[in-house]
Amino acid sequence: MSFYAYKDIIEAGDLVLAFISRGATKPITVTPGEVLNTRYGQFEHDLMIGMKYGSQMAGKKGYGFIHLLHPTPELWTLSLPHRTQIVYTPDSSYIVQRLGVGPGSRIIEAGTGSASFTHSFARSVGDKGKVFTYEFHEVRYNEAKRELEEHGLMKNTVITHRNVCDDGFEIDNHKVDGDVVFLDLPSPWTAIPHLNKVIAEDRQVGICCFSPCIEQVEKTVKALEDDGWTSIEMVEVAGKRWEARKDMVKHVDDVVKRLKDIQDRKSQGIEKLRNVNSTAPSEVSSTESTPEPPSKKQKRDRGFNPFGKGTRIKEGDDQYEWRDVTKVESEIKSHTSYLTFAYKNPNRKV
Amino acid sequence: MNTKNRTVITANQHVLIRLPSEGTKIVELRPSGVVSLGKFGSFLVDGVLGYPFGQSFEIVEGQDVKPILSLQHSSDPKDVSEEPEGDLNKEELTKMFSENNQNIIDIGSKIQKLTNDDIEELKKSGATSSIGQHIIDQMIAGHEGFDKKTLFSQQKYLRRKQQKFLRRFTVEYLGSSQMLQYYIDKDLPRVIDLSEESLGLLMTYGNVRPGGNYLLIDETGGVVLYAMLERMGGEGQVVLVHENEHVNIIALRHAGYSEEYINRMVKTIDYLQFLEPENEKINWEDKSEEELAEMKSSKREQYEKRRERATAINSVIETVQNGNFDALISVSTLHQPTLLPRILDTVGGSRPIVIYNQYKELLLETQHVLTKDKRVLAPSIFETRVRPYQTIPGRMHPLMTMRGGGGYILWGTKVIPQEGITAVGRGISKRKREESPATDATDS
Ligand SMILES: C[S@@+](CC[C@H](N)C(=O)[O-])C[C@H]1O[C@@H](n2cnc3c(N)ncnc32)[C@H](O)[C@@H]1O
Numbered sequence: 016m017s018f019y020a021y022k023d024i025i026e027a028g029d030l031v032l033a034f035i036s037r038g039a040t041k042p043i044t045v046t047p048g049e050v051l052n053t054r055y056g057q058f059e060h061d062l063m064i065g066m067k068y069g070s071q072m073a074g075k076k077g078y079g080f081i082h083l084l085h086p087t088p089e090l091w092t093l094s095l096p097h098r099t100q101i102v103y104t105p106d107s108s109y110i111v112q113r114l115g116v117g118p119g120s121r122i123i124e125a126g127t128g129s130a131s132f133t134h135s136f137a138r139s140v141g142d143k144g145k146v147f148t149y150e151f152h153e154v155r156y157n158e159a160k161r162e163l164e165e166h167g168l169m170k171n172t173v174i175t176h177r178n179v180c181d182d183g184f185e186i187d188n189h190k191v192d193g194d195v196v197f198l199d200l201p202s203p204w205t206a207i208p209h210l211n212k213v214i215a216e217d218r219q220v221g222i223c224c225f226s227p228c229i230e231q232v233e234k235t236v237k238a239l240e241d242d243g244w245t246s247i248e249m250v251e252v253a254g255k256r257w258e259a260r261k262d263m264v265k266h267v268d269d270v271v272k273r274l275k276d277i278q279d280r281k282s283q284g285i286e287k288l289r290n291v292n293s294t295a296p297s298e299v300s301s302t303e304s305t306p307e308p309p310s311k312k313q314k315r316d317r318g319f320n321p322f323g324k325g326t327r328i329k330e331g332d333d334q335y336e337w338r339d340v341t342k343v344e345s346e347i348k349s350h351t352s353y354l355t356f357a358y359k360n361p362n363r364k365v
Numbered sequence: 366m367n368t369k370n371r372t373v374i375t376a377n378q379h380v381l382i383r384l385p386s387e388g389t390k391i392v393e394l395r396p397s398g399v400v401s402l403g404k405f406g407s408f409l410v411d412g413v414l415g416y417p418f419g420q421s422f423e424i425v426e427g428q429d430v431k432p433i434l435s436l437q438h439s440s441d442p443k444d445v446s447e448e449p450e451g452d453l454n455k456e457e458l459t460k461m462f463s464e465n466n467q468n469i470i471d472i473g474s475k476i477q478k479l480t481n482d483d484i485e486e487l488k489k490s491g492a493t494s495s496i497g498q499h500i501i502d503q504m505i506a507g508h509e510g511f512d513k514k515t516l517f518s519q520q521k522y523l524r525r526k527q528q529k530f531l532r533r534f535t536v537e538y539l540g541s542s543q544m545l546q547y548y549i550d551k552d553l554p555r556v557i558d559l560s561e562e563s564l565g566l567l568m569t570y571g572n573v574r575p576g577g578n579y580l581l582i583d584e585t586g587g588v589v590l591y592a593m594l595e596r597m598g599g600e601g602q603v604v605l606v607h608e609n610e611h612v613n614i615i616a617l618r619h620a621g622y623s624e625e626y627i628n629r630m631v632k633t634i635d636y637l638q639f640l641e642p643e644n645e646k647i648n649w650e651d652k653s654e655e656e657l658a659e660m661k662s663s664k665r666e667q668y669e670k671r672r673e674r675a676t677a678i679n680s681v682i683e684t685v686q687n688g689n690f691d692a693l694i695s696v697s698t699l700h701q702p703t704l705l706p707r708i709l710d711t712v713g714g715s716r717p718i719v720i721y722n723q724y725k726e727l728l729l730e731t732q733h734v735l736t737k738d739k740r741v742l743a744p745s746i747f748e749t750r751v752r753p754y755q756t757i758p759g760r761m762h763p764l765m766t767m768r769g770g771g772g773y774i775l776w777g778t779k780v781i782p783q784e785g786i787t788a789v790g791r792g793i794s795k796r797k798r799e800e801s802p803a804t805d806a807t808d809s
Contacts (some may be wrong), residue, residue: 020576021691021713034778037743055789069714071783079789082742083779085715087572090778103568105562105749112565115540118575119371141575141598200464218372221421233758245421245435249756252562253762257725257746257773259732339729339772341746355756362432364415 017167018138025063030166032090033058034082040094042086055079059311079182086166088134100223101131102199105254106351113137113356115197119142119300123193123213125149125179126200130159136197137168147191147213153180158177196222203231203327204238211242216311217365224355232353244357251353256344261330261337269321276319369621374416374536379619381543383535385436389547391539399428406532418538422529436533452564460595541592544616549590549768557587557696558723560771563751568592570747570776571692571719575600580690580711582606582697587614591695594622594630604684605633608699608801632681640707642682649675689713696721702734709740712779718744720775728775735777744777 016022016029025031025045033041035053043051043060051058056074058081066072068085084090089104102110116122118141127133127150136146150156156176163172175186180202184191191213198206203224214220222244224235232249240246317325323335331337369378374394382390384405392400393408401407413422414429421438422430423762537543545564548556567589573579573596581603583589593603605612612633638645649672650659660668689710689732701720712718718741722728728746728767735741750771751762 019574021716023689023713034742050542067714067781069716069778069780071780071786073783073786078787080783080786082777082778083715084742084780087717089570089572089717105566105747106567108569109562109749109751110540112561112568112592115538115542115595117596118600135569138572138574139596141600143575143598214506218417227763232756232761236756236758244435245438247756249754249761251752251754253750253752255748257748259727259729259736259744259746261733339726339733341729343724353754358419360419360434361417362420362434365417 016086018086018088018091018134019141019167019170021068023067023101025066025083027055027060030086030283031063031068032084032086032094034084040084042088042094044183049219050075051081053079053081055081077186085120085252088131088138091134092131095129095131097127097129099128101129103131103254103348104226104350106252106354107132107135108323109252110133110197110223110354116140116195116222120144120195121191121193121215121297122146122148123184123191123196123210125184125198125206126151126155127159127174128155130162132197132199133159133172133174134166134168137172140171142171145173146174147173147184147186147193148187149175149177149179149184179209180205184213194218194220196220197225199224199225201226202234204235205233207235207238207242207244214359216361222355222357222359225352226355227350228353229353232355235355239355242359244359247355247357249353249355251346252351253349255347257341260340260342260343262340263322263328264336265322273319280318283316305306368623368629371538372417374418374420376410376414380418380541381537381539381547383436383537383656385531385533389543389550391544391547393619402532402534405534408534408750411537411721416536417710418536421533421535423533427718433533436531436535454768458736515670537661539619539621541588541595544591545588548585548616556588556700557721558770558772559585559588559696559721560749560751560768562751563721563772564589564592564794565773566747566749566774567694567721568596570717570774572717573597573694577601577691578689579603580606580685580693580708581693582693582699583614584697584699587616589694590614590631591616591620594620597627597630598629601630602684603631604681604690605631606639607633608633632677632684634678634681634685638678638682639685642686646679646682647675649679685711691715692717692719694719696719701727701731705731705735707739709738709779714779714781716779718775718777718779721772722775723770723772725773728773732775735775740779741777742780744775747774749774761788 016031025044026293027047030310031043031045033043033051033053035055039262041051041053045060045063047061049060051060056076056079058072058074058156062071063083064085068083070083072083073080080257092101095101097321110116116136116139118139121138121144122136122140124133124136124146125148127148130148133146133148136258148159153176156174160174163169163174172184173189180200184193193213194215196210196214200206205355209291210222222239224232226232226235236247236249250336285286320326323332326337369375372379376394376396379391379393382392382400382402384390384402390402394400394414396410396414398410399407400410406429408422408424408430409428413420416432421433421435423433425431441442471510541564542561545556545559549560571579571593573593574595575598576599578601579593581590581593583605590603590605595602605614607613614631617627651672652668657665657668690712693708693712701722705718705720709718712790718735720728720731722731725746725748732746735744752767755762755764780792
């Protein structure tokens with residue numbers, strides 16, 4: 016298992032993301048003898064070993080299932096233990112694209128937080144690149160460090176316990192030589208002046224500062240200008256997720272037809288009632304004429320019922336006519352943060 | 366090998382030129398050549414070589430250039446502390462603006478004493494760097510209301526005029542974002558309305574990285590392919606499926622990759638070969654040494670060509686038959702519901718399926734098909750839109766207009782369904798079923 020490349024078969028010791036349902040993915044380390052317990056069944060690790068990544072796996076009792084997924088930074092982002100706010104894929108993917116992050120890029124990231132973006136950076140820069148990430152909160156630093164080690168990301172990632180706003184970014188034994196900077200901390204403007212010592216001198220450097228408040232952006236823009244960064248632009252990314260659904264097509268003609276049917280049945284009923292009343296009084300009719308509360312068990316004859324009123328219908332049921340529609344997720348992230356981009360050039364021949 | 370330079374402006378490479386008007390141009394930097402920027406003048410290529418990408422320049426005497434801090438600055442880049450031209454103290458500005466708002470007057474062209482003819486005349490009078498500035502100075506002089514404007518609107522006015530007349534430009538590395546930007550400006554349908562943020566999302570959801578083995582359908586003329594090659598850094602392979610006899614990767618002509626490099630990284634296959642591999646494989650037997658020795662050289666050449674073609678086709682067909690691709694990325698106008706079920710099995714387990722379309726409705730149809738199919742887990746449609754702001758401290762606000770559109774992306778994970786698995790809740794009581802998202806996992 017690695018975040019740098021796929022493998023096909025699950026082995027003991029692998030990190031597997033158990034997809035239980037949308038919004039519920041559980042990271043597990045496959046360990047002989049252990050069992051994953053979920054609301055939908057029990058899943059033995061021993062049985063996972065040797066299965067293909069991507070397999071659907073049945074619960075121990077024969078019902079319920081999960082899918083066994085290979086970790087990627089994107090799936091990890093959806094399942095990781097949150098220690099802080101994290102950067103989600105619509106933001107991170109745009110930052111990576113706009114700043115041209117790729118194999119060989121040298122990233123400076125502070126703070127590490129839950130290391131969500133760190134995973135994505137490490138994957139993208141490959142073995143020719145480097146990620147320098149900084150975190151001043153000791154517990155978070157230790158957890159992120161352990162996680163990065165367990166995930167095999169130390170090959171191209173260096174994590175440092177440091178307050179970058181006070182003590183800057185320099186690291187013993189490393190020339191940082193960064194060409195992409197990402198600052199996700201409360202006061203980027205205090206970190207910016209420290210960057211001059213660690214950014215590349217022979218090529219353009221790009222920066223993105225990630226701040227939720229406009230006041231932070233103001234201060235950041237000033238600090239960037241003062242330090243010679245140019246092409247400063249702030250943007251906001253809005254991401255939305257849509258579900259494919261089906262909506263029943265209800266023709267007005269059918270409504271009219273149904274109303275007529277009800278009318279007919281009513282008058283028929285009255286006829287019937289009259290007939291009953293005139294021929295045989297009391298006993299039998301009493302049960303028929305008193306309106307009965309609709310019971311779930313009893314299947315009533317509803318006459319012409321084109322939209323299945325009063326019954327439970329599965330979306331897309333073949334008996335009805337449907338139209339494909341989209342529905343936006345019930346809660347959208349309408350604001351994550353402002354992204355302030357800028358560049359710094361050496362302004363000389365190199 | 367790919368020898369292009371990613372960091373320094375180098376001869377014989379295509380680059381993106383960004384102009385103050387926000388227009389873009391792709392040009393090839395021929396040594397000792399001259400690049401014309403239309404009304405912005407022209408410059409000698411040799412003057413820009415050796416600077417890092419991202420450097421801005423101003424055209425000075427003749428076709429020479431000098432480096433400047435940015436398109437908005439004219440100060441000597443070494444003197445960073447100098448304020449951007451016409452950029453008055455921001456706090457002062459803000460204060461003035463609120464006090465002095467009433468003095469703002471409409472800048473109708475009638476109050477500018479300079480006519481268009483005057484401007485043309487000035488432009489012709491010499492090719493010095495001061496021309497643009499001169500025109501602007503004249504305009505200000507002729508603009509009776511100028512000093513009555515607030516500092517802020519004065520500044521805004523200057524900036525607008527700068528965009529029109531200053532002979533400045535930036536030389537940028539022609540990355541995939543720049544390539545896409547160029548096509549967005551020039552020929553939006555060519556890139557099927559794809560935005561930079563959608564391209565980024567495609568690459569990230571597709572988990573494109575060095576060493577991957579990807580299946581790609583790309584109808585943008587190769588812009589998406591270029592973005593992938595950029596993220597792969599020369600390691601791995603892209604199998605590109607195309608619907609015509611020949612593949613269209615016109616965007617790569619500016620990419621600066623050698624033919625060998627492209628041949629190594631990109632294997633092309635048409636749909637016929639892809640979907641009916643057995644019929645399309647070429648039966649090929651090498652001729653013996655003796656037979657070859659007897660051949661005339663022209664015949665021999667032909668033979669070698671045919672041999673090369675047969676090997677290439679058979680090898681890519683074999684690659685597809687082996688499958689196990691690390692992602693399917695599709696940016697296509699082809700009807701995906703008819704295509705996807707036939708190609709999904711070539712993608713490896715737990716790998717991403719990423720489908721772009723300009724229209725949400727078409728992805729909607731695709732998602733329904735995939736949901737029924739069960740080989741793609743939790744497919745969803747994503748929309749991402751970047752909203753740019755006016756980035757001036759004290760007056761931050763979203764820009765009044767932005768590009769609409771940008772397309773939609775369907776992302777799911779290829780999985781391997783198992784026969785005969787029942788979800789919790791099937792056939793169990795109704796209330797339980799409603800609570801159980803496990804059924805949802807199969808349905809969605
Ligand atoms: C919002 S989180 C970063 C989340 C991260 N980008 C992710 O995607 O998981 C911000 C982190 O920055 C750290 N931090 C704040 N100020 C810092 C400083 N001066 N030096 C180093 N880390 C700092 C905080 O402890 C916190 O963990």
